[in-house]
Structure formats: C-alpha cells, structure tokens
Amino acid sequence: MARFIFITGGVVSSLGKGLASAALGSLLQARGFSVRLRKLDPYLNVDPGTMSPFEHGEVFVTDDGAETDLDLGHYERFTGVPARKTDSISSGRIYTNVLEKERRGDYLGKTIQVVPHVTNEIKEFLKIGEDEVDFMLCEIGGTVGDIEGLPFFEAIRQFSHDKPRGESIFMHLTLLPYLAASGELKTKPTQHSVKELQSIGIAPDILVCRSEQPIPQKEREKIALFCNVRPDSVVPAYDLKSIYEAPLAYHREGLDQAVLDAFGISPAPRPNLDSWYDVADRVENPEGEVKVAIVGKYVQLEDAYKSIKEALTHGGMANRVKVIVEWVDSELFEREDPAPHLEGYDAILVPGGFGERGTEGKIKAAQFAREHKVPYLGICLGMQMAVIEAARNLAGFSTAGSEEFDHEAGEKRFEPVVYHLKEWVQGNKKVNRRPDDAKGGTMRLGAYDAVLSEGSRVAGIYGTTSIDERHRHRYEVDVKYRKPLEECGMLFSGMSPDGKLPEIVEWPDHPWFVGVQFHPELKSKPFAPHPLFRDFVRAAKESSRLV
Template sequence: MARFIFVTGGVVSSLGKGLLSASLAALLQARGYKCRIRKFDPYLNVDPGTMSPYQHGEVYVTDDGAETDLDLGHYERFSGVSAKQSDNVTTGRIYRDIIAKERRGDYLGATVQVVPHVTNAIKEFALTDTDGLDFVICEIGGTVGDIESLPFIEALRQLRNDLGRGNTVSVHTTLVPWIKAAGELKTKPTQHSVREISSLGVQPDVLLCRAEMPIPDSDKAKIAQFCNVPKSAVIEALDARSIYDVPLQYHREGLDDEVLAAFGITDAPRPDLARWDEIMDRLDHPEGEVTIGVVGKYVGLPDAYKSLREALVHGGIANRVKVNIKWVDAELFEQADANLATELEPMHAILVPGGFGERGSEGKIASVKFARERKVPFFGICLGMQMACIEGARNTAGIADASTTEFGDTPEPVVGLITEWMSPEGIQARAAGGDLGGTMRLGAYEATLGGNSRVAQIYGSTTISERHRHRYEVNSHYMAPLEKGGLVFSGMSPDGRLPEIVERPDHPWFIGVQFHPELKSRPFEPHPLFASFIEAAVQQSRLV
C-alpha cells in the first residue's frame, strides 16, 4: 500500500510548498522509490482554465487534457513523472460533482453536508490510482486558517486515522521572519501556525522553516519544544541560488531522512543525486551566455510564463550557457514613438509566447517582422506561431488585411476558430458561443513532420506528440500563398487538416509551433526545440 505525505503551509503564502513537494519526490526517487504528487486547490473555480494569468499564473496542461495548477509543472520537471487529470482537484470541481449527484438523487434523500460528503470526495481523490506507488505526496493549497482550506484539512485528519499513523506523514511549511530592527529571527509565527493546524487535529511530523538567515540551534530547539516535533525534524529552508539546487539543499538539511524516519523507515538506500549535481555544475559553470527577448502580453507577472522560463533555462543547461531572459511588453511596440531596434537589437534570439486576446498583438507581429528581416533566431509558440503566419501573410504573401477572427471580423482570416478536430476519443466539436472552460483543444496530440524539415532534424523523428491549449488555428486555405512567401508548413496533424509547425528554410532559425513544447521540458531532459533554439542564440551571439 502506498504511504501518504501531506504538505501544508502556514503564516503566509508563497513559502514554496510546490517546490518542497517536487523536491521531496525527487529525493525519494533518487533512493529508488516510486512517487506521485497531487495538488488540492481550495478555490471554487472548477479548474484554472478561465482564470487570468495575472490572478493565477500559467495554466499547466497534462497529456490527458487537464488544465491544472502551475505547481504540477514543478512536479513533472523534478520527478519526470507525467501528471494526470487525477493529480489536481479544486473545491469547485468537488462541489460540482457532488451537486450533480444530489440532483440525480444518488444520495437517496440524505442531507448533503461538508462532512461526510465533501470530505469523502476529497479522500476518494487522494486514494484513487495509487497502485504500484511507494509514496503519494499531497500538497494542500492555500494557508492553514483559511476558510476555503478547512474541508481539506479535515479530510487530511480523517485520512491519517483511516490509513493508520504509520502510513501518513504531515510536513508543514512555515515562516521564521527576520526582524531587522531587533536583529533576530522570530519563531512565534511558526508556533502559532503549528498550534492552528494542531487544533484542527493534524499534528505535523516535520517542519520546513523558510528563513532569510540561518536558524540557530537554540531557535530550532525552541521550535521543536513548542511545536512537539524532534529538533532534527525542524528543517531550515534558505533561499536557493536556483530552484534546481533545492533538492540538494533539502537533502543536506536532512528532509528526506526525517520524512522516512517519521514513517519508521531506517534502512532506506542512500540517494543517487548525480544528475542533480550535474545540473548544478552546468548552471554554476557556464561557458557563455545569451540574451533571449520574450515579447509577450503578461510579462508583468513572470509566473504567467513559468514553464517557458524553465524550458529556456533547460536549453541553457543543454548548451552549458547562462540564459538571460529580457521580458518585453508587446504593447510597447504599438506606441507611436516605439523603437523596435533599441529594444530588440541586443537580443540573441526572440521568442513570442502564447496568449489570448488582441492586446499587444501588433507588437508581437512587429517583433516577428524584425526577427525575420534581421535574421535573428525566432521561436513562436501557439499565438506566437499565429502571429508569425499573419506577419508572413501581410509582408511576404501580399495579403495586406490578414488577421485572426479571435480579434473580430476580418476579410482575410488567416487564423480562425477551430470548430472540430480528431482526438483519440473521436471527432471533437466546439461552437463559437460555447463555454470557455475546458473547451479548447487540450492535451497531447500527434503531429507528422516533413522528412527534410529542420524540425524533423531537431526531433530526430517525423512523428511527435505535444501538448496543446488553444481554440484558434491557422487556416489551411492560406497554406499555398504563405508557402509561396517562404513560410513552409513542416508539421501537420496526422489527418493533414491542422497546421502544427511552420518554419522558414531561408532563415538561420525561424520556427513557429501551435503546441506548447515548454510543458514537456525537464532540466535533465531539455526539450529538443529549446535546446536547438538556445544553440542558435549561441551562434547568433558570436556574430554580434
């Protein structure tokens, strides 16, 4: 039977529960254990698919088409285990399912309540699909004390009783703040946080204490005494120089040893952390550096492009170079006094990422034109590919009015709403006026690549599978004039109906993809497109 590790947080948000969960999974895997990580989100949205990136950061998409919390990206990048729809649940999804059952009469007239119906649904989610696993790590979103998280904490308490204390461990993250005026760390917020979760029936076994300064042994002893844990279970968590150093840092502090000890496991094999040492060696000792200009819409919140940022770092790891990312607001290039050259000339490569809506679109198109004309390596992802096609239509194919129906009516819809597509389950159809949530082309789909194309060389294959999240597609009726203008469609859906990849053979590196390759990149297995893109940037850096 799988053992369960529950990760909770207190005092403040953003203490790094997601990185803790991902790092702990990596450390347990390094000892030979099989792990899966799950995220419980207390908000009432069914999923984050309709939430603004400014509210929630990026939406992470799984192979099976789930729109999930960005923490699942951390889970995949650190563990290498592909997440599933069953690895993320929200309060909204739980209540939706319970209310649907109540309307059908499934509860046979019973009064539907938080306990037991909601808590049972949470427990069922935690226990589903765990065969063959050694550990299941469950991260509870939010902060202990929030009204929204109370049903999850109650379900956690019940699970600890249901499964037996020897089969569950609670890891609680807290803040040990540094008070500059007093010149000392304060342990009281941690004490209050542990008291809060203990009052709800969950006694933490291990404490991960975030701090800006090293925590003295005397303070660790004080925390241990007042929080009812061994001193060795008070784990110090200082800021790391890279998120990929976190597993190594936590191992040095004894996190994995303490978690295993809490389970009564004292004979676990030592972890093999060679690949994490190699990653950090490449990050700490680069043999050069490049600057990538990311021209996007949500650059004010880097979490909106979390996976993209990490995939660029992975490309740097593959080429042993430091990647400097310059976030550029696409709207800057729509102003009358805009100077693209001033902003983009220092860049060794330009990337236009995905997004939704018209704002900043003309700035993205101008960036594509700059990259095409100046022969700067260019990478367009999702909307970025569509903007590359519109730029090509306007400036190399002679279609001056080219645009997308996403931004309104247009006489030349080079990009339009996709109304049906083939999936493993059969034909999927969507209506223009339908719901927004969960109605896009989501998840992993195959594509067929041209045998002589650059992308086929990069992938080393003519058949690939990549994750999608979009509801607009390049209109295949415009393929002929676009190809005449030099933009080659080098990747198509297997049925030949949906364009997946475009490239310019007369350009050093110019590729646009309809999917999101950043979602499948790992630090120890960089995505081939990002590795090749950064390699092209390195070559460009030697020319300037």
C-alpha cells in the same frame, strides 16, 4: 499501497510548498522509490483554465488535457512523472461532483453537508492510483486558517486516521521572519501556525522553515519543543540562487531522511544524486551567456510564463550557457519601432496568449526577427502571429488576421488566416465547438500527434518525423493558406496526422525561425531539455558569437 505525505503551509502564502514537494519527490526517487505528486486547491473555480494569468499565473496542461496549477509543472520538471487529470483538484470540482451526485439522487434523499459528503469526495480523490506508487505527495494550496481550505484539512485528517498507523505523515511549511532591528529570528509565527493546525486535529511530523538567515541549533530546538516535533525534523529552507539547487539543499538539511524516519523506513536506501549534481554544475558554472527577449502581454507577472522561462534555463544547461531572460511588453511595439528595443538580443521568443491586446506588437516582433535573421521561436499565438506577418507582408493578404479578434469586436475586419477551430479529432472521438460555447475546458487541450516533413529543420531537431505535444488553444492557422505562404518560402513542416491542422512552420532560409501551435515548454525538464529549446538556445549562442 502508497504511503501518503501531506504538505501544508502556514504564516504566509508563496513560501514554496510546490517547490518543496517537487524537491522531496525527486529525493525519494533518488533513493529508489516511485512517487506521484498531487495538488489540492481550495479555490472555487473548477480549474484555473478561465482565470487571468495576472490572477493565477501560468496554466499547466497535462497530456490528458487537464488545466492545472503551475505547481504541477514543478512536479513534472523535478520528477519526470507526467501529471494526469487525477493529480489536480479544486473546491470547485469537488462541489461540482457532489452537486451532480445530489441531482442524480445518489445520496438517497439525505441532507448534503460538508462533513461527510464533501470530505468523502476529497478522500475518494486521494485514493485514486494509491496502489501504483510507493509515495503519494499531496500539497494543500493556501495556508492553514483559510476558511475555504477547511474541508481539505478535515478530509486529510480523516484520511490519515482511516489509514493504518504509519502510512501517512504531515509536513508543514512555515516562515521564520528576521527582525533586523533586534537581530532575531522570530519563531512565534511558526508556533501559532502549528497551534492552528493542531486545533483542527493535525499534528505535523516535519516542519520546513523558510528563513533568510541561518537558523541556530538553539532556535531549532525551541521550535521542536513548542511544536511537538523532533529536533531533527525541523528542516531549514534557505533562499537559493536557482530552484534547481533545492533537491541538494533539502538533502543536506536532512529532509528526505526525516521523512523516511517518520515512516520508520530503516535502513534507508542510499540516494543517487548524480543527475542533480550535474544539473547544479551546469547552472552554477556556465561557459557563456545569451540574452533572450520574451515579447508578451503578461510580462508584468513572470509566473504567467513560468514553464517557458524554465525551459529556456534547461536549454541553457544543455548548451552550457546562462540564459538571461528579459521581458518586453508587446504593446510597446504598437506605438514604437521595435528595432531599438530588440537589436541587443541574441534571440526572440513570442509566447501564447488570449485576446487582441498586444498582438500587433507580436506581429512586428516576428517581422523584425525574420528580416534581421534573429533566432525566433513562436509558441501558440506566437506562431499564429508569425503566419499573419508573412501573409500580410509577403503573400499579399494585407488584411490577414484572426477570427479571435473579429469575434471580440463583433465585426469582420480581417482575412481569417487564423480561424476558430470548430471540429477536431481527440483520440477516437470527434469534438465540436462553437465560438459562443462556455469558456472552461472547451479548447483543444492535451497531447496530440504531429507528422514532421522529412528533411525539415524540426525533423532534424527532434530526430524523428513523428511527435506528440501538448496543446491549449481555440484558434488554428487555416490550412487553405498553406500553398500561398509556402510559395513565399515559409515551410509548413509539421501537420496533424490527417493533414488538416498546421502544427509547425519554419523559414528554411533563416538561421533559426520556428513557430509551433503547441506548448513545448510543458514537457521540458532540467535533466531532459526539450529539443526545441535546446536547439533554440544553441542558435542564440551562435547568434551571440556573430555579434
């Protein structure tokens, strides 16, 4: 049975609970333990799939088709453990489950209440797969005191009491603000946050304290005294140059040892951190740099493309270069010539997105990359825009476009090179969708197989002709345009196993131009960079040398 670690936050949000959880998971793995990480989000959306990237940031997709919080991306990148649907839950999903049971009569006519019905549903979720790993790390979204988070805090309080003594602990992440005027670190916000937690029946075993300044031993002892924890369980968390320094930084401060001590695990297995030392070395000691332009529509919020930025960093590690990412608003090119804005970059990446806004700018970015022989990676919508660009400018389809934009406008303006996918096969089951279906969970989601053409660039990059990658989209390139586009030189180098759905296109006569319908960034890790990003950055490095 798993030991449970519940990670909560206080004082302010965005302190890095997800990163701390991921780093702790990787440290426990380094000591030989198996782990699984979970996120419990208090918001009332069923999942983040229908939320604006400006509202929530990136939606991370699992192999089994769950749309989840971006923290699950951290979990996967740091531990290598593929996330599942059962690793993410929201208040919306919990309440939906409870109400469905009530409608079926499962509660036998009882009055439905937060306690015990909602809290029991949360506890049942926590139990899933508990016999599969040594440690289950469960992060609670938001901060202590948030009204929507109260059922989750009550549920984990009950859950820890239901378990035998010593099988669950609480780790609380707080902020120690620094007042420059007085030159002091203030511990009072942390004390109040812990008091709030204690008032609902949870006593933290470990405090992780974010701080911009070194925390003197005297202050650590003061926090320990007033928050009722051991001094060696007050763990500093300082700002870092790279998130990939976090496992080593937390290990130096004794986080993993504090956790094992809290569980009474002694003697503690020695950690093997060689892979993290190698990652840190590659981040800190690059042998050059490349500049990559990400031409997108959500560039005002970098978290909207979190996994893409990290996958580029991983590609840089593999090539011993620092990848300098610059964000370019695709709407800019709808008014201006893209050339002056893109000429200084070693590579161009056009990511996914939804809706028509900014798409003409993405088409121009793809055209610039094709004509100027700049390495190009198009992901999801970025692939579709590259296909539309070729259809318009090379294949004679001057009105080539997407049904997505016609659907928004309520009129037919384009030759539908990209169309709304109405039917596909998921596992052994046929899935049918209509454009007017409900938005939530109705896309082609999760891992799907693809077959690569022998001798193609992508087959060489992957080292195989059979792959599986994660998808998140409603629209597909129509295979009926394959022949006229291939007559122009574009190669459809990856297809679904039944040959109906284009998965990858490339220009064989281009130094490096690949468009993929899936999201390769979701499977990239610092110690295992995704092959496409590794080779894309290599091409950018070669491009940089030619300048």
